[in-house]
Amino acid sequence: MAGKTEKPKSGPGAIGKLYLIAYNLILVIGWSYVLCLLTRSYLTDDFKGQTLWDTVRNSLFIFQNAAVLEIFHAIFGLVRSNPVITTFQVLSRVMVVCGVLLATPPTAAASSIGLPIALFAWSVTEIIRYGYYFANLISFVPHFIVWLRYTTFIILYPIGVTGELLCFYAAQNYASANPSLWSYTLPNSWNFTFSYNYFLIFVMLLYIPLFPQMYLHMFAQRKKILGTPASLKTQKIDHSTKAKM
Structure with a gap:
């Protein structure tokens, strides 16, 4: 009986690989710059008279929204990520930046303690x-x-989610006090209504079912890549035994 022919694994071509190398390197540099701005904002007087949001706004907008390209990377097979999971991960942060921080005055979400935490x-x-x-x-x-x-996600992911929710909460408080903000009320020719305030509440509630799923998915990935502590210990014993033989 003939064996099954394995399909070659898809992946980026030479040009695609060069693009991904440049993309990832640029974002390493970009997020390092954001972290540098965050650190300098609190530990030095380099940005005296400016708020943290004033300092990081443009850089954060560029490098966070650049992650939208990852959705297309997954869809077109440049990477092997799940497009659905990637979309949820990317859009949640884009929503925080564009739909919360930029959508409300600097005295609202951008002044929340959630911003430096996130x-x-x-x-x-x-x-x-x-x-x-x-x-x-x-x-x-x-x-x-x-x-x-x-x-590191074990600690950083809950910290990030906490920061995001604090930003959402600050924005929701502002929207509650200003119900016309980004809202469309009846009556109107479209017979359609939208409340930014209730939308923020809805998104915050989505964290309840989605956060555990994403968190557990990352633990599953960790187990797949690193294995369990017991298996790692066994591997070390096996390697040491072979070395003595």
Whole structure:
């Protein structure tokens, strides 16, 4: 009986690979810059007289929205990520930046304690994540980068979600006090109504079912890549035994 012929794994061509290398490297640099701005904003007087939002707004807008390209990377097969999961991950942050921070006055969500919390978690996470992708593309992946990629999320992901929800909460408080903000009320020729305030509440409630799913998915990925502590211990024993033989 003839064996089954395995289909070759799809992936980016030479041009696609060069593009992904440049894309990931640029975003490592970009998020490093955002983290630098965040740090300098609190530890130095370099931006005296400016709020944190004034300092990071343009850079955050550019580098966070650049992640939208990842959805297309997944759809067109440049990477092997799940397009649906990628879309949820990307749009949640884009919503925070464009639909919350930029959509409300600087004295609302952008003044929330959630902003520095989210910025810290996002920037560290993205530096590691894009650095990991870059290392894979050039076929040089030190184990510590793999470990960071599949371990730091355990702390950083809940921190980031906390920051995001605090920004949402601040924006929702402002929208509640200003119900006409980004809202469309009846009666109108379209016979359609939209409440920005209730939309924010709806999105916040979505975190309840979605956060555990995404978090557990990342743990599953961690187990797949790093294995369980017991399996890692077994591997070390096996390697040491072979070395003695």
